Amino acid sequence: MSYQFITTAKLPTRHGEFDIHIFENDDGQEHVMLTVGLPVVNQTDVVNQADTALNQQGAAPAEPLIPLIRIHSECLTGDAFSSLKCDCGPQLNTAMQAIQETGCGAILYLRQEGRGIGLTNKIRAYALQDQGHDTLDANLMLGLPADARVYDMCGPMLAHVGVDSVRLITNNPDKVAYLTQHGIDVVERVPLLVGVNDMNAEYLATKRDRMGHLLDKDFNTALHLNK
Numbered sequence: 332m333s334y335q336f337i338t339t340a341k342l343p344t345r346h347g348e349f350d351i352h353i354f355e356n357d358d359g360q361e362h363v364m365l366t367v368g369l370p371v372v373n374q375t376d377v378v379n380q381a382d383t384a385l386n387q388q389g390a391a392p393a394e395p396l397i398p399l400i401r402i403h404s405e406c407l408t409g410d411a412f413s414s415l416k417c418d419c420g421p422q423l424n425t426a427m428q429a430i431q432e433t434g435c436g437a438i439l440y441l442r443q444e445g446r447g448i449g450l451t452n453k454i455r456a457y458a459l460q461d462q463g464h465d466t467l468d469a470n471l472m473l474g475l476p477a478d479a480r481v482y483d484m485c486g487p488m489l490a491h492v493g494v495d496s497v498r499l500i501t502n503n504p505d506k507v508a509y510l511t512q513h514g515i516d517v518v519e520r521v522p523l524l525v526g527v528n529d530m531n532a533e534y535l536a537t538k539r540d541r542m543g544h545l546l547d548k549d550f551n552t553a554l555h556l557n558k
């Protein structure tokens with residue numbers, strides 16, 4: 332699959348102003364990247380993005396700033412409708428805020444709804460969860476993979492802004508492994524635990540216990556975003 336940059340514009344948000352970039356794959360599926368302090372470069376350019384961002388503010392960096400990156404898969408119910416069944420909405424908002432505060436980073440918003448099974452199937456899986464099945468078994472009972480996502484769009488999207496080393500906001504080891512195996516240096520994994528509630532604690536426990544997510548045994552401690 333190849334990915335093509337299509338267009339960009341400014342996007343003011345309640346967290347601050349981002350540049351929004353649209354990419355499209357061969358099937359016309361759109362992916363979105365929000366950036367701060369990461370000017371577009373030619374892919375062959377070796378400009379140090381962090382230096383550029385700081386120099387624009389008139390400060391000389393003591394050492395290169397590694398961009399803070401969040402790879403976030405689409406969750407219509409959580410991101411747009413404030414669903415309490417997952418942690419997606421709070422994770423997205425916290426990551427946007429943290430990236431604004433560092434002044435150098437990006438959200439890669441991947442259109443892989445429902446861990447890649449699509450919205451309709453995710454809602455079918457929710458119906459099975461209403462009957463007591465967990466998030467992993469519900470996918471399997473539908474004859475679908477537990478996680479059908481791919482991350483091959485991340486390399487071209489990051490290359491568009493000259494990023495080849497990152498501080499990655501995630502609890503999901505698959506994301507770290509994919510980037511590392513594809514030439515992106517994950518210098519730090521930044522854990523993110525926000526938005527835990529009575530309705531999603533079991534979902535998070537399933538991700539921790541059955542899907543390898545790096546969540547502390549006791550959700551209440553330790554793994555909050557360390558900016």
Ligand SMILES: Nc1nc2c(ncn2[C@@H]2O[C@H](COP(=O)(O)OP(=O)(O)OP(=O)(O)O)[C@@H](O)[C@H]2O)c(=O)[nH]1
Nearest residue numbers: 402403404405406417443444445446466501502503
């Ligand atoms: N199939 C299915 N998908 C879900 C369910 N709950 C949330 N999702 C999807 O799970 C995905 C979560 O994406 P992310 O937050 O980027 O990734 P993650 O694997 O949780 O890893 P983190 O980086 O630690 O947040 C989104 O695509 C959601 O739509 C569920 O019960 N079933």
Ligand SMILES: [Zn+2]
Nearest residue numbers: 406409417419
């Ligand atoms: Zn969600």
